[in-house]
Amino acid sequence: xxxxxxxxxxxxxxxxxxxxxxxxxxxxxxxxxxxxxxxxxxxxxxxxxxxxxxxxxxxxxxxxxxxxxxxxxxxxxxxxxxxxxxxxxxxxxxxxxxxxxxxxxxxxxxxxxxxxxxxxxxxxxxxxxxxxxxxxxxxxxxxxxxxxxxxxxxxxxxxxxxxxx
Amino acid sequence: xxxxxxxxxxxxxxxxxxxxxxxxxxxxxxxxxxxxxxxxxxxxxxxxxxxxxxxxxxxxxxxxxxxxxxxxxxxxxxxxxxxxxxxxxxxxxxxxxxxxxxxxxxxxxxxxxxxxxxxxxxxxxxxxxxxxxxxxxxxxxxxxxxxxxxxxxxxxxxxxxxxxxxxxxxxxxxxxxxxxxxxxxx
Numbered sequence: 001x002x003x004x005x006x007x008x009x010x011x012x013x014x015x016x017x018x019x020x021x022x023x024x025x026x027x028x029x030x031x032x033x034x035x036x037x038x039x040x041x042x043x044x045x046x047x048x049x050x051x052x053x054x055x056x057x058x059x060x061x062x063x064x065x066x067x068x069x070x071x072x073x074x075x076x077x078x079x080x081x082x083x084x085x086x087x088x089x090x091x092x093x094x095x096x097x098x099x100x101x102x103x104x105x106x107x108x109x110x111x112x113x114x115x116x117x118x119x120x121x122x123x124x125x126x127x128x129x130x131x132x133x134x135x136x137x138x139x140x141x142x143x144x145x146x147x148x149x150x151x152x153x154x155x156x157x158x159x160x161x162x163x164x165x
Numbered sequence: 166x167x168x169x170x171x172x173x174x175x176x177x178x179x180x181x182x183x184x185x186x187x188x189x190x191x192x193x194x195x196x197x198x199x200x201x202x203x204x205x206x207x208x209x210x211x212x213x214x215x216x217x218x219x220x221x222x223x224x225x226x227x228x229x230x231x232x233x234x235x236x237x238x239x240x241x242x243x244x245x246x247x248x249x250x251x252x253x254x255x256x257x258x259x260x261x262x263x264x265x266x267x268x269x270x271x272x273x274x275x276x277x278x279x280x281x282x283x284x285x286x287x288x289x290x291x292x293x294x295x296x297x298x299x300x301x302x303x304x305x306x307x308x309x310x311x312x313x314x315x316x317x318x319x320x321x322x323x324x325x326x327x328x329x330x331x332x333x334x335x336x337x338x339x340x341x342x343x344x345x346x347x348x349x350x351x
Contacts, residue, residue: 011336012329016307018314047343048336051285051292052308058207060197060214065189068218069182075219 003037006030010041015049170234178225185222192235193218195310196242202305203246203298205290209253216245232319239312239320243302250298295342300335303328 006027013019014027031038176184196217201210220241228237293301306312306320314332318325 008333011333015336016314016332044336044340048304048339049308051289052304054285055289055309056286057194058198058201058210060193061207061211064193064197064211064214065186068189068215069186071215071219072182072185072222 003030003034006034006037007040010037010044011048014041015044171230174225174228174234177222178228188221189218192238195235196238199239199242199305199310200246200249202289202293202309203243203301204249204253205294209249213242213245213249217242220245236316236319239306239310240322243306243320247298247302292339292342296335296338300331300338303331304335304339307332 009019009023009027014024019027031041173184173187177188193214197210197214200213200217201207204210204213217238221238224241228234232240293304296304302321303317306317307314312320314325314328317328321328
């Protein structure tokens, strides 16, 4: 096994115990017979492993959780206040006072009712005028005009006719 | 019987702050640690942690249990921390350069002394700052959070071999930095 390859393995898998039993045995065999690699292994252990093993765990300060909690709550408040502001800005555009709203609603219903009723009766009259009544009425008118022609100059002998004629 | 974590997540997603507080209690330690180790200062780590939990709170409804909840939170934490680093990287690199120029021998002396005395917090920060953000995330997740290569790959949404190669380069860089410091100390 070449020293370069061994030292590479020492810096990674060997020191981190990430190799299998056979790989580890191969490295240890090489170390037993190679002073340079053995010294390298000891130096690596002292420099890149031991100082970190002795490192103290830093503890988060006690004020950190209340600070985070406040940040969460103020974030929620900001969200709410944004919605509130949005509503307050746009509220006048949609706002109608109650009595006026009631009056407008009633007026609208009355107008609607009127329009609907008118349309219904209008339709009926149209139906009537297009029915047999219309022909009856027309024949009545023609009879009347015939009578007028027949009685032309004589009148119908009513008092009012006598007065005017 | 339903999973208690699922119940809590469901309640929290519906706006139950007590449920969300229990999520915070069980995950804030590792979120803060990851943030602190990646951004390298407490103030930024607090900001990042807050950002992570606000993100988690607002995205809970979208969580579909396709990955583990812890992996999902890790992913958000790493992403937020990396974004913070990107934002502040210019200022930070100037600060580091200034410190090193000011007294490199003293820095190396101090770092070694702290190593020997096992008060190595500054050393860790110094070592981590010598890495680029992607390498730093891998080292933090592996060395400080104990995640496997596969778990790191899931968190960062990258290939396992990419995790391996980032770790290798990161560790080579750490060894070079240490050698340089030792040379300067002599």
